[in-house]
Amino acid sequence: MSRQSNRTTDNKKMNSELFTLTYGALVTQLCKDYENDEEVNKQLDKMGYNIGVRLIEDFLARSSVGRCHDFRETADVIAKVAFKMYLGITPSVTNWSPAGDEFSLILESNPLVDFVELPDNHNTLIYSNLLCGALRGALEMVQMAVDVRFAQDTLRGDNVTEIRMKFIKRIEENLPAGDE
């Protein structure tokens, strides 16, 4: 997003229902366009990734968050600042792996899924998969390769919605070969 549009929309808010239903319309359309849920999940992840790549710039410009020193700090910023800023919710951060390279975001409510019920014939659809793509894309732009997936989802009958994030590696900013 360009600098100009940042200025004019400075942290503006909007009705979440329009957002929710627009997302719903997208998922519905994808389900019509693709033969199976797997393809839809993939497409949602891809679109999320594209969003994440652009979102991170918007985020860094608006929040005065500096560089995160470790993955724990990253987790905090995602949950307390980013989710709050964009979706108006604050997930809790839990289930740290002993090595500190894996954690879970627990979403009490997910603005993407208000009014949504999954029909039985879409039981492998990961409805909010766009979020995973967005998280992955945004973190990749700050040199972190992270694996993001839904571990539990209230839409599929689980008690909570859980996004599991696993740190894979730091992306080195390497120069293209022979370009030194």
Place this chain on the structure above:
Amino acid sequence: RSLSRPRTEVSLSAFALLFSEIVQYCQSRVYSVSELQGRLADMGRGVGASLLDLLVLREKNGKRETKVLNILLFIKVSVWKSLFGKEADKLEQANDDDKTYYIIEKEPLVNAFISVPKENSTLNCAAFTAGMVEAFLTHSGFPAKVTAHWHKGTTLMIKFDEAVIAR
């Protein structure tokens, strides 16, 4: 989840980015501008149909409108306010045709972040909003066709079916 719960809000950037992905996605699967607008309108129709009941319940205590002018005003004022935070700029009736009305919006939200390429200058992403309004009217018992045009900003042209005006 309560339907009358205090409104929750999300960031406009989140919506803008989502919408832009939607436009790009639709674009990747069509061959012409009119097809693209058709797709956007289809998605808008889906959204409009779901929103109607919610808004009627919340803003009007579940009472439906039966008069053309009232439903149009409801859309211009309440619907626009709750979706876009402001009333639509203007509501007009065509001079020469009693079936045709216009809702005029100088700077529609959905176009705020879309730059229209020159070779496709007829494209108007407000087709999405047009689809929404069309679903609203049709599901309220006023069958109509709604299309988006570039005229004094963006104009949504509403053409009611004969039967709606005749009664």
